[in-house]
């Protein structure tokens with residue numbers, strides 16, 4: 001292939017909001033209940049039923065807008081997007097087209113090309129549709145309206161993303177922000193975060209945009225990465241053959257690892273949007289904005305800045321810890337108790353990350369308390385736990401939130417500070433290894449590692465390696 005291509009990607013991300021009730025009625029939003037139990041005339045589109053806007057939805061959208069540097073349309077409005085689909089009982093979806101609540105924001109991401117700013121075109125509020133159940137009965141489909149009317153925020157990016165690493169970094173960033181704000185748990189697998197990937201390719205250096213396709217049904221980061229690679233290849237192949245890319249919506253089949261055309265791309269005009277006459281415009285005054293700003297938590301960027309100056313943490317530690325708000329809070333509480341920011345950071349970035357990954361858990365699933373982490377750090381500090389045994393205690397703490405001191409004592413992991421025993425063991429090991437001792441004395445000081453290992457083995461790992469090292473050097 002002679003020509004070089006670059007990808008241009010823009011995302012439409014739907015985030016399901018964690019409000020207690022739906023966007024236009026009082027039905028609960030709870031997930032996983034018996035079909036059609038959380039429904040009423042409004043969210044099933046009965047004639048004559050009238051929607052009433054849930055104020056929390058606007059609060060959540062404004063919080064997300066503020067965290068992503070958006071401008072606010074102080075007068076915003078809802079529009080009807082008209083289309084027929086069996087899970088859409090009104091034959092229209094209440095959404096926002098002309099005056100969306102937020103616009104022109106940005107987030108910063110770290111992808112393969114380093115730190116880049118991804119612009120947000122706009123953000124709007126809308127209602128979710130119901131759900132079709134296809135496989136329960138032969139030859140027929142069922143519909144569950146529990147999800148109908150659950151509030152969504154759609155976040156539309158500018159076409160600023162250039163590869164899969166940036167797409168994932170962008171989604172992780174949005175997820176982190178939503179979780180900091182407590183407005184959504186953003187789980188791709190459960191559908192509380194959904195991403196449509198708009199992708200085009202163009203010759204490297206070209207300033208004009210190529211024709212894009214939109215891919216739907218991507219419910220994991222892995223699926224997104226695979227779908228992007230396959231679509232890039234498909235489009236480049238078409239262009240290389242002198243063919244054109246059709247603007248269309250494609251559905252990704254992650255099992256077969258290919259996408260197929262669903263429909264040619266519809267236009268906003270096709271939906272015959274018009275302002276919803278049942279809902280008055282929303283006026284967001286300064287007082288309302290003031291309340292939003294006063295409730296805003298300390299966000300990741302601010303925390304990173306503070307961790308660098310207040311705790312003197314390296315940047316990478318600060319970034320990792322603040323990726324999720326619950327780890328950041330765990331860290332801050334631990335430091336308050338033990339006064340050891342770097343030690344606390346090491347446990348949270350090292351062993352914690354490793355165990356989370358190993359167990360397929362998320363930061364929100366962490367169960368050990370700051371008290372216990374602080375206690376563990378202090379036991380190591382006092383020399384009662386060596387690093388190897390501290391890891392054992394930590395693992396028990398990670399899985400069952402055990403009390404470190406009690407666990408250490410019950411499992412005989414406490415470091416022996418019996419100096420007599422240490423002296424005798426060292427003497428015995430030196431006597432048993434005359435060759436190594438000679439090597440050491442003739443200048444090969446590296447062999448001390450072997451001797452330390454022998455002593456540790458004899459003392460069943462319960463000695464402090466630093467103390468062992470000192471004792472050996474002394475005797476030699």
Ligand code: ADP
Nearest residue numbers: 008009010011157158159198199200209210212
């Ligand atoms: P529509 O409303 O028809 O879906 P939009 O203009 O709202 O189209 O764009 C939807 C998404 O597609 C946005 O995230 C935008 O950044 C992205 N996008 C638009 N044009 C292109 C293109 N040529 N290549 C890649 N992405 C694009």
Ligand code: MG
Nearest residue numbers: 012154156268
């Ligand atoms: Mg769109």
Ligand code: ZN
Nearest residue numbers: 025027040043
């Ligand atoms: Zn309802």
